[in-house]
Amino acid sequence: MNDMTITRAEREAKLEGMGCKRKRVEDIRFTQGKGNYVDDVKLPGMLHGDFVRSPHPHARIKSIDKEKALKVPGVLAVLTAEDLKGVNLAWMPTLAGDVQMVLADGKVLFQNQEVAFVVATDRYAADDGINAVEVEYEALPVLVDPFHAMDADAPVLREDLEGKTEGAHGPRKHHNHIFEWTVGDRDLTDAAFRKAEVTIKEMISYHRTHPSPLETCQCLCSFDKVKGELTIYGTFQAPHVIRTVVALIAKIPEHKIHVIAPDIGGGFGNKVGAYPGYICAAVASIVTGRPVKWVEDRIENLCATSFARDYHMTTEIAATKEGKVTGLRVHVLADHGAFDACADPSKWPAGFFNIVTGSYDFPTAHLAVDGVYTNKAPGGVAYRCSFRVTEAAYCIERAMDILAQKLGMDPAELRLKNFIRQEQFPYHSALGWEYDSGDYHTAMKKMMDTVDYAGLRREQAEKRAAFRRGETREIMGLGISFFTEIVGAGPSKNCDILGIAMFDSCEIRLHPTGAGIARMGTKSQGQGHETTWAQIIATEIGIPADDIMVEEGNTDTAPYGLGTYGSRSTPVAGAAIAMAARKVKAKAQMIAAYRLEVHEDDLEWDIDGFRVKGLPEKFLGMKDICWIAYNAPPPGMEPGLEAVSYYDPPNMTYPFGAYLCVMDIDVDTGVYKVRRFYALDDCGTRINPMIIEGQVHGGLTEAFAIAMGQEIRYDENGNVVTGSFMDFFLPTAVETPHWETDFTVTPSPHHPIGAKGVGESPNVGGVPAFSNAVNDAFSFLGSTHIQMPHDFWRNWQAAKALGAV
């Protein structure tokens, strides 16, 4: 019996369940430097591998001479594509249905491509060995501009695909064409445009950038020849998928592959796919019989492992004179680089870009995406977003501002006029999604009231007048973004990776003394799962979060799951956790009923145990139930208290938010200042408000970086010119604006706890807010659209082009 002197509020607080601003338990080790990352793992006899990389963006390899390298003290092996052919691993499948060279086979297709893998006793010797490998190249014409990829005379990049008119996603129109993906009703959309009173058309580019996690991609492979087992420690956002892929391509039985993702220092999509380093380290370990570690440096990370975005979106909206949208037409030219290594669910070559109708009630829409090859690094990962949702949100949010400008209407008013209304949910979009829930008008109005939107517009009008009078050189912009995300991949009916359905899982095992362990198929890279997962369990089964150990990342012990990316953890694994907890609770209820000598239906749940309805003194707490479950279960019942749940979600979840950015720009230098940034997020049920705020702060900071300068840029010869943090913009605390966060709560109707996922919303919604602010600032000078990124010199160029300088 519990102590009745403890109040209900105290019992509730002790759980630190959902809604509690529980401090992150993992931070105890991270803030003391006691995390355990891949590079911290050291095995006896461990070797180090490193890559010879191509200085050329496109070249034929005439010869590779390893002799001098093999004479460097400490160098044990140099692998090339020829060596990998012996084990059929010179090429590997990508998640997007393409194939990718592991090591350059005959030619190189992008600068910094992996050409040879040097294995040595330490990193110094490996690097000395790299410098001693002699590669002779014959330069080939370089294709950098995706808009020229399908020119008749464009160089042939992928000779392996010569003559193949069918790709993984249908017909190929050109030797550099990967796929065309279309969604929506073309005829109906064309008709809407024919009838439209007002139309806009703009080519809106979302430049190439990179997730650049603090910890780069790395692995440590150890092959045990005696047991025939391969152990891989790696920076994997999806450890189980890696295990299955290795089993499929290396032909090692899956039970003899052990994949362990220890602590991960940020992923942001960069650590979803498989990279040549993983394959080479594994092969090198098999060849040498010793563990082989591969650790990418920063330049390699930025230049060779997966980039993000590079979408060029020609966007058209049809509308009435009053500003009611009647149609949307988008054509995307997608630059995928040398190989299509997008990390999307397999059937979705452009991810969920068909969320591009956004938060608006478009009666019809049509979308076509053309993917092309260029001499750039492969990738196309979801950098802190659900697959291509950031591109879609940027596209529609920018386009709505352009439409507002054409109509002479305030962009907030235009949005309010076209929002999907609360009573329309669940809402079926013109491009095929079923939005689960939303209350857009409430969120938008809360944002406008909080920031005094009307007052800001008045201030802007005054500043514009002062600028015209020559009294100030500063212009002011207001950037609105009202985004709808689609997260939680996903329902097996439409989501799989290489045929693996995108469910997720949880296993909960309670110990006799009322503590327990929970394992999931997800893998935190900084999201704080060890904290929040325990909070869900605490609320569901009344065991304090502190008494639940959360463990992820070891494929031998964790239940199979598809990992963490695309804000899928809470929508999918979060649901599995609740369902597993409910199975535990159901058994606990049977035990309580037996002990309290009543029927199960006569019990009611009360924070941390069961109480007999109408007899408040008859109570059995979960801690006691745990002991009974093991040591005195009811007759006929198996001992123990544990459960596993695999959750295949019925639908995605659709978080949304209303953001506003207030920016001032000095036209003489192009220097901007974010004066205010307000972010209202609705992610449904909030599990840990502090972690949500942290996620929003981090995502906004990345959005700020991307919109205002972060890019992977190539010169016209195909050289990467942003290959280090000197030129790749990663803001520090000094550059980062102050963030104001707010929320509304519209639970997901189909999720067991009503949660939707939030990690990526701020990146998805943030980028258009910043870009719209810049564009809004310049609009009164006559501009319609200025491409990102909006760094100082580009702002100055815009001002100059508009006659302001």
Next chain:
Amino acid sequence: MIPGPFQFHRPQSVADAVKLLSTLGDEARPLAGGHSLVPMMKLRLATPEHLIDLHGIGSLKGIRREGDTLVIGAMTTQHELVASPEIAALVPIVKETSLQIADPQVRYRGTLGGNVANGDPGNDMPGLMMALGARYRLEGPDGARDVDAVDFYQGAYFTALEPGELLTEIAIPVPPSGHGYAYEKLKRKIGDYATAAAAVVLTLSAGKVATCRIGLTNLSETPLLAEDAAACVIGTTLDEATLAKAADLARAVMQPAADGRGPAEYRTHVGGIMVMRALKRAAAKAV
């Protein structure tokens, strides 16, 4: 990101360092704070066979006043410049500029001597030293000589340093009390080199500019002294027309490279803006 093999030396005196440098020749490089050299070595863009670490030489540290001159040892760190009461009292622009170099971690290690001797046009101190009329003491196998900062820089990473020579001291003439000063630096973010920067040291007399020197950072292959721009403000009250003229005269000597900070046209334009802002702020501080 792994350097090649090298021999490490830590001499205890300038004489020993000079001896090592002159006997080991081109394959030896002196190591001060290492913030330029070590990253180059990690990229194997620099592959010295010998590193002569100067941290063992006590005489290369410290700030002392000799009459109207402030003498600063080459191995004095930027943090020590920021913390020095003499610097703050006598040449506060050195403190102001030091605070714009990278971040505190870098400034604990980065030295004034390394910053001025490396010949990197992106470094902040060389342009400032030109504006202050500083002289560098170079010690070599044949003894010591002094070279004015304005004569020291010959091209990107090319300086008046002869083989075997070491820059040991920086001598700054103390500007008159009541002088005005400003270092205006436009950069993309903390830790970045200047997109454009201007150092101004001036004096006023009866509200008009009496003397003025303007140094420019990262706007050419070398730091620059904008002499015509400085001359045109003498005798003026720095009215808007004069400021604009000074900016244009300064722009005339700039030849920045196009890089991630922007095209040459932009960097030249903002270089002029930095000159105008530095002049205005310096004048406001002068008495």
